[in-house]
Amino acid sequence: MKVCLKDIADFIGGIITGDEKIEIKNLAKIEEAEPGDLTFLYLPHYDKYFPSTRASALLVKPGFNKSRNDISYIEVSDPNKAFFKLVRKFFSPSFPLEGIDNTAFIHPDAKLGDNVAVGKNVVISEGCRIGSNVKIFHNTVLLQDVEIGDDCLIFQNVSIRENCRIGNRVIIHPGTVIGSDGFGFEPDDNGRVHKIPQIVNVIIEDDVELGSNVSVDRASIGSTIIKKGVKVDNLVQIAHNVVIGEDTIISAQAGISGSTRVGKNCFILGQVGLTGHIEIADNVILIAQSGVSKSILKAGTYFGYPAKDIKTAYKLESHIRNLPVYAKKISELENEINYLKTLTDKKPSE
């Protein structure tokens, strides 16, 4: 990369203060930037790096105190957004996987679209149908009758079991498992449990991204469905028969139990757990580590275990922090009442 600061400002619609002719060689974090780098400031607690950053140019919000004059500035309303627009423009990664590797196994019955790249030791079983412009990396396994749309990126060591359906522009990171058996058992009268066959599939719609080491289970009846635009981080558990609504975001290590339905545009933060057979409305935010044991039918932000709306949760948390004060007060009141009692007890005898 070698771009003149003026061209960058024009591209992101920003206003330069400083030398518009300098050449930017790289994008970097403010604390790691070198001369020639462009960086950005948006979260206040990174301001501390401003006095010492070695960056040549800085994206800042309008009104930023441009106190150093050895740096050029571009003022732009959302420096974060502008920065990632630049990342996308100048650094979009390409993956040098081309053609069908001769160590891959593709069942003669499987159908592949145009421009499909298949890595080493990949297994594409009977009845699979793959769209166009798909890359499937090394050692990934598709069991029979798996369907994959166009423009997908399936990384290495991914496992997709039989009959699962993947939409277009889906990205699946390494180690992820689609369509393992739902955790469904029936107890007998002797306290032993018996497996319920998990015979249906997982449906992953368009524009979904699944992180690494994610598990998505199939069910005994009905599909597990991850709807359009959903983004799932690493190590997430999605149980059998779960339905995740469009554009919902699920952070790392969250877990959603069987038959639960999550609405659209929800944001489920890290390590959140949802019990089974509940419903979460659209536009619900669940703060990290929350535990949800009942349906949430109203949009809003929820927190804690059991999860409460955030105002209640914060109020209770501040009461909990006050408990030592309350305890002390109760014992003081006790003393005062005892004292008052001695007074009033004495009164009659006066």
Place this chain on the structure above:
Amino acid sequence: MKVCLKDIADFIGGIITGDEKIEIKNLAKIEEAEPGDLTFLYLPHYDKYFPSTRASALLVKPGFNKSRNDISYIEVSDPNKAFFKLVRKFFSPSFPLEGIDNTAFIHPDAKLGDNVAVGKNVVISEGCRIGSNVKIFHNTVLLQDVEIGDDCLIFQNVSIRENCRIGNRVIIHPGTVIGSDGFGFEPDDNGRVHKIPQIVNVIIEDDVELGSNVSVDRASIGSTIIKKGVKVDNLVQIAHNVVIGEDTIISAQAGISGSTRVGKNCFILGQVGLTGHIEIADNVILIAQSGVSKSILKAGTYFGYPAKDIKTAYKLESHIRNLPVYAKKISELENEINYLKTLTDKKPSE
């Protein structure tokens, strides 16, 4: 599938109301059922789908209000159980893996029983012994001296390290790792830690099922043991030297730390964490996300962090929800006492 309703009722021991001659083509969830489908009702919050379901027949409990007469009903004492009996009868999945693939590596010294199917790129190392009727899917790796019993199903991309022993009728889902090193280190006097060799193995007894992306560690002394009939969901951590008692069920993302012993017939729900070197009695239920830092020596249900018996936990939770009330009351009492004090203080001067 095409089965007459009467044959279904006979098979599950139920009583028909409606047309016993209709043909059932599929089993489905009540909200997704199509004409020709059989479905079931058992959890009350699915009742809302009853008025609109398109199913042709419905498994219900005796006494169900059969208000729609365009549907046939089978009354049966446990519709859930009956339904899965049907799933098992008519839909048990088969896996079309046969024979030893020629891309698999089987060490000449390894011993395989009858009717073993080995997928592509599987590695079966020196000294391995595999029973009969075992299927090992693509890209799975067994290091040396692994033992596997009869009738096992080992899915793709599974890793089993040296010396581990797997019983009969064991199912292991993709991405699961058996026998990785226990997390054992020793600090030296400079605050650096040094690895303790983890030299023993993992023993998995008969009828165990392990979900996808599970980790089960080996120890430096003594085996990690998962006893008969244990079922483990996805993304569970089982540390070195842990012993899990017979028929215990462990839900997704739970974690059990080193040297902890869990009893028989326990039910450990999702995201529960157990510290190391403790004991859990038989028949203990740990509610989701609980954290257990001490041994639990009595059967029962426990909840919270630190985990308490469920009655105590629920009582404390309701007290916590009452904290705003208590705080208000304390301050009211304070006011009243102050008022009483002014009265009594005045008294003497009256």
Place this chain on the structure above:
Amino acid sequence: MKVCLKDIADFIGGIITGDEKIEIKNLAKIEEAEPGDLTFLYLPHYDKYFPSTRASALLVKPGFNKSRNDISYIEVSDPNKAFFKLVRKFFSPSFPLEGIDNTAFIHPDAKLGDNVAVGKNVVISEGCRIGSNVKIFHNTVLLQDVEIGDDCLIFQNVSIRENCRIGNRVIIHPGTVIGSDGFGFEPDDNGRVHKIPQIVNVIIEDDVELGSNVSVDRASIGSTIIKKGVKVDNLVQIAHNVVIGEDTIISAQAGISGSTRVGKNCFILGQVGLTGHIEIADNVILIAQSGVSKSILKAGTYFGYPAKDIKTAYKLESHIRNLPVYAKKISELENEINYLKTLTDKKPSE
């Protein structure tokens, strides 16, 4: 193994009581030991196995009550440490992987040091550089330009994406993924989110060990860095741009969100969650399941969610357990005040 007890005592610097000539055949846990085995006692709750252990010899602390005389004893100041010194001396595992397997793919452009062992179906892509004395087990995939130092052990089914750099003496367990894309998205004005390219890499320094099924993400700017001597247990999430300080230990299923910096010599216990963009000082201990939503700038032990210093957390927990008492007391005080009020109300009319 067959070692005379005297040689063992000399090696660990201990003092024998009993028969110094007996031959030790194996090391074992106290509750599982057989005649001929050496075991050890260090945690008090294992004392219960002392009366019944079948071990021939026992490592104990000085002053231990050696009440059984059918056992030989070695007194040593730290029996635990001494025991693992023996494990290391007599049982260090070796891994019988040698040479480059002919099913492995090694790009002609990749550079391998001396004495590198590469297992079956391994993929080593263009531009990779591997040091000496490295073992890479079966079905592991390195994408392009991955660098690995000397004396590393990379187990099977590991995925390392492009450009990641691994130091010397690093151990990576099966199923672990290095360099999957950070979870970075930008919302547009319609509530849909768009991927931010994650173009940098993961740097893992010397003497790091990563457990099985771990996920370590790459970032859009700046590297994700795991510094010298860090030990990471199974199923841990390390997000984009995280920096983990030297010799920090992270237990199973913990998760560290994007751009968070953890100090040196920290100990993060199981299932702990850290939010993004915070800093954790050196020498911080985070008790299991804690949730950290703000920077911790002072060494110490922290617990709970939100995490508090341990003294505060324990005090609050004991107040919570006292809530039923407080509630009862409040209502008693209320009654007493009401009674006092009737007295004082009456007073004027007396």
